[in-house]
Amino acid sequence: MSALRRHIHPGWALVAPFLLLVAALYLGPILNILWLSVTDPEPGLGNYQKLFESDSLLRIFWTTIRICLITTVGSVFLGYSIAYAMVHCHEKQKSYMLTLLLVSFWISILVRTFSWLMLLGHRGLVNNALEGMGVIAEPIAFMRNELGVLIGMIHYMIPYAVLPLLVNMQSLDMRVMNASRNLGATGSQTFWRIYLPLTTPGIVASSLLIFILSLGFYVTPAVLGGGKVLMIAEYISVQLLVTLKWGTAAMLAGLMLFGVLAMLYIMSRFMKLSTVFGGSS
């Protein structure tokens, strides 16, 4: 901002047309959506009022936030372990691991979701095997409930956790850790007091990324939730396509948008977001 105030670089004139185009193409539809939320079906704040009138909308919000939080914690935890292993293993193994990670990253979400049904479903591989071995009498209900949704989502999100963490861990100066050991700290002390704090930007980056992506999840809850796990994205789609309550849909979409922006703003009060997203500070 201060740079802008001092003088406007002539370079801006070159990019200005494109900036304006992008702004128009992004802001136009978004403003249209926000406009819908206060005009459809009738002008006023009726759509927002619904939030306070119906506890079901709040419940859907709560379900969404709860699932997103658990997904974030679960995938960042697993992703951290994987990234840690990747940084510290042999170069060759590391490239194998990276390949596997990217392959799973590229496979369509539908395929990955339905594979879980094959694996953990009622007649899935795991249940069949356990039953065959006589360990269980009845199949375990892994799928078609909230547990199923969480398994599917955490699995899907792990690559998103690993990649920012990996970048962060690779950029660390390992001599710091050696110095810590040299000064008499144990391995776990070094990890908790040196390594973990140094990887905080990576943790924050992947948490933000995963939480925001999870908010919009649609396919996985619909397929693995057995119809009982209703998240906000699916609800919005039903309001758009089936019940034609576009005002409600626009209101919920607007709230999501501002929720995410507010979250980014709060984060930016505590740390430089540009370091989180890999820019120089």
Added chain:
Amino acid sequence: MQDKQFMRETLVDGAKAFKEGKMKRRTFLTLCAMTGFSAAASFPGGAEAAADYIVMWNWGGQSEECHGGAIGKPHEAAGGLPLRFDTSGPLQGKIKEMVDSGNVTADVCDADLFDAVALGASGHLEAIDYNVVSKDKTLPNYALDHGVSIILYGYAFVYDTEAYGDNPPNSWADFFDTAKFPGKRSLYKWANGSLEAALMADGVDKDALYPLDMDRALNKIKGMKDDSLYWGSGSEAHSMCVNGEVTMGMVWQNRGRNIEEDTEGRYKLVMNQALAMPGAYIVPKGNPAGREEIMKFIAQAQDPDAQLQLLDCLGMTPSNPAAFDGIPEGQQPYAITSAMNIDGVAFNDPTWWGENGGDAVNAFLEAIS
């Protein structure tokens, strides 16, 4: 669905470029192959509904060859335009968006009759021309201003014969009675069928369902929530039964037959108290092929032979009373309007659903989630 839409748009642009000579034939064919469309289904002007074609907007799958053979061919033979398909699924919201945007690319939607009530009232549909289309060639309540029922589908249930042996369930009351018939159940996630079934289970007469008593229906549904799964697509309903996840499952009645076959008779369809749903042809306002042409097409679809072919091909039941007698022996147990089943089925009221469907779906979703 989104992807399909995107592919379709890509292809339409490709088709335009090809027509104008900006794209080589080979490039265009490659594009067709990449997007997974056959060239025949999307030749220049095809998918975009120039007036050279009629575009039917449906849910894809087998229905392409079935509708093409049963209605498209005879219509073309009678001098009409050839039939093409858009298989991205004509949900109410998409039809509304298409008409509002002014870029109408479909001529006829294979939709529900309650869509005709909802979208007709808001001015998004062409009125049916009953000088061309016949009110007598469908069931009496199913010829409405903005849509006419061509086929019927229905909500019935299948049960696991091994679970219930000598005393099989035979009504929705049995379906909802988890004490007498223990086991998991599956219901349709988007409310219709499920609400009616719950009311019949609660003792409402099948001919006195409407207007639906929502509180009563939702209470019944909630009472069985812990034992229920909810499906959103036919294949999901199918796999829940075939994989043994439920001992009784609500299904679309034509799927019931596939489930019986896939489980080698272990699961059996019950048609008693099935809810007949009028599937309908509706026409987006300002359809490219014109109102006159599309009305002739719809009239063709009312022909008993066309309807019986659809029954044979898709298991969709004829709505034209003249076709009821022609339902073959093998389809009797599965068809809704067969002599065997017609007295036991309940009939959906599209007007109630058109006017109250949105609120009903939301109330249902809120009750089950």
